[in-house]
Amino acid sequence: MMYTSSSSTQPAALTENADQLLLSEYDVIIHQQDKNSPLYSVSSFEDLQLSDELLQGVYNMKFTKPSKIQASALPLLLRDPPENLIAQSQSGTGKTAAFSLAILSRVQASDPATQAMVVAPTRELARQIVEVMKELGRFSPVTVTEVIPGGGVYDRKIGGHIVVGTPGTMLRLIQSKALGVARLRMLALDEADIMLDIQSLGAQTMQIKRRVPEATQLIFFSATWAENIVNFARQFMGSGANEIRLQVNELTISNIKQFFIDCNDELDRFEILVDLYGLMTVSQSMIFVHRKDNAEKIAEMMTSRHHHVSFLHGGLDVGERDRRMDDFRAGRSKVLISTNVLARGLDVCNVNLVINYDLPVGGKGLADHDAYLHRIGRTGRFGRRGITINFVHDEPSYEILSQIQTYFGCNIIKLPTQLDSRDGVTADQKAGRSERMEDFLKAAMKG
Numbered sequence: 001m002m003y004t005s006s007s008s009t010q011p012a013a014l015t016e017n018a019d020q021l022l023l024s025e026y027d028v029i030i031h032q033q034d035k036n037s038p039l040y041s042v043s044s045f046e047d048l049q050l051s052d053e054l055l056q057g058v059y060n061m062k063f064t065k066p067s068k069i070q071a072s073a074l075p076l077l078l079r080d081p082p083e084n085l086i087a088q089s090q091s092g093t094g095k096t097a098a099f100s101l102a103i104l105s106r107v108q109a110s111d112p113a114t115q116a117m118v119v120a121p122t123r124e125l126a127r128q129i130v131e132v133m134k135e136l137g138r139f140s141p142v143t144v145t146e147v148i149p150g151g152g153v154y155d156r157k158i159g160g161h162i163v164v165g166t167p168g169t170m171l172r173l174i175q176s177k178a179l180g181v182a183r184l185r186m187l188a189l190d191e192a193d194i195m196l197d198i199q200s201l202g203a204q205t206m207q208i209k210r211r212v213p214e215a216t217q218l219i220f221f222s223a224t225w226a227e228n229i230v231n232f233a234r235q236f237m238g239s240g241a242n243e244i245r246l247q248v249n250e251l252t253i254s255n256i257k258q259f260f261i262d263c264n265d266e267l268d269r270f271e272i273l274v275d276l277y278g279l280m281t282v283s284q285s286m287i288f289v290h291r292k293d294n295a296e297k298i299a300e301m302m303t304s305r306h307h308h309v310s311f312l313h314g315g316l317d318v319g320e321r322d323r324r325m326d327d328f329r330a331g332r333s334k335v336l337i338s339t340n341v342l343a344r345g346l347d348v349c350n351v352n353l354v355i356n357y358d359l360p361v362g363g364k365g366l367a368d369h370d371a372y373l374h375r376i377g378r379t380g381r382f383g384r385r386g387i388t389i390n391f392v393h394d395e396p397s398y399e400i401l402s403q404i405q406t407y408f409g410c411n412i413i414k415l416p417t418q419l420d421s422r423d424g425v426t427a428d429q430k431a432g433r434s435e436r437m438e439d440f441l442k443a444a445m446k447g
Contacts, residue, residue: 041071048074053140054104061135067094069244070101076242077102082185082217084241086192086233088225091377092347095221099188100133102219106186107161109141113183118164119208120190121201123148123318124325125345129190130164147173150318167195167204174211184212191344192220193229193370196236209236223377224370256380256388257444258412260401263393270301272391272437273357277307279438280335284328285353287337288375294358295337302335311337343374353441354379356390359400367403387444389415416440 069089103116120126130146145160158179173179189195195205218237263269289295292313299311310333312324327333362368379386392398
């Protein structure tokens with residue numbers, strides 16, 4: 001039985017400051033396990049009957065009202081007896097806080113056993129979830145433990161009411177009995193579509209599931225759900241799971257403005273990237289590329305032009321990955337070049353520009369729509385304005401861009417032609433092009 005919520009009855013959200021933009025409206029389709037129970041959402045955190053300690057944590061983080069996903073998901077997650085949930089929501093709408101509040105609410109602080117596990121595909125996302133949970137639970141006695149590679153977790157017993165980590169590390173700890181799961185009550189997967197994809201992390205996730213108690217409440221969250229993966233998720237959970245889904249045309253976020261630049265060739269693509277450097281450092285920016293070697297090459301070339309950039313990919317030492325990620329979070333680094341390792345879930349509030357230097361390509365050379373959505377979702381967080389610029393420099397990249405526009409039904413606007421002349425430019429013309437480009441995009445950010 002499917003329900004479509006009315007946007008007029010769903011609360012909007014202000015998350016960090018009272019003067020921030022409201023989240024854009026979208027409809028939520030919910031399938032409830034109990035067909036006799038009416039669909040409802042909440043308009044305040046008090047409506048959820050959270051503990052005083054959790055409410056204090058919520059308001060300490062300057063959350064004012066539940067976001068759409070929180071208003072719809074939390075009443076389902078907190079029902080008794082516990083029910084499973086497959087949930088979808090746009091990037092930057094408060095998914096992490098939604099499942100975190102549910103877990104923090106259900107954990108019994110008087111029981112020292114591990115009662116909840118959260119599994120995420122990357123160490124960066126796992127670390128971020130730990131930070132959110134600790135902040136929300138700041139005034140609660142509930143403990144949160146991080147288990148990620150390189151954290152010295154293999155040579156000791158792991159404890160904590162809630163354990164957050166990556167699937168490989170989590171599985172090894174369970175297999176070695178360093179992490180006990182006999183009294184586990186909740187298992188949450190963030191970016192669950194990739195966690196369940198057998199070509200990615202699915203095998204490890206399934207092994208974890210086999211080792212936890214059968215009655216464990218399962219919570220799957222992601223911004224994207226391919227139909228074959230969501231069908232597998234239903235089988236994985238068993239019959240009767242609740243679902244919150246979006247329509248495809250609701251996936252792209254209205255406060256992210258999408259543009260493309262038609263570059264002459266590979267060299268022109270890099271030169272235009274250099275031209276954009278001043279705009280990149282107005283706040284913070286991310287540049288996405290296909291491969292690790294490309295990330296390093298572009299970083300080296302930009303550094304040779306005296307531009308300060310950093311790069312991050314899965315081939316770096318884990319300590320170096322953490323250091324570079326921490327520098328970017330803290331704003332000490334303004335421009336970060338990355339592979340898809342950071343496309344999912346990363347929440348850095350000051351990112352207002354994402355550049356797809358390489359457009360995301362999946363199997364058979366076709367556009368990777370999910371990767372595109374996750375990448376652009378690194379900007380426009382929590383209702384802020386953001387900009388995505390896509391570079392095309394040849395026929396294949398233009399075809400990928402066309403596929404993305406068709407799939408999402410969105411209009412990706414070409415930047416004015418004077419910004420990408422194919423006739424070559426003098427130094428003065430190049431400077432003028434750079435200035436016009438910055439003026440155009442700064443106006444887009446404001447408007």
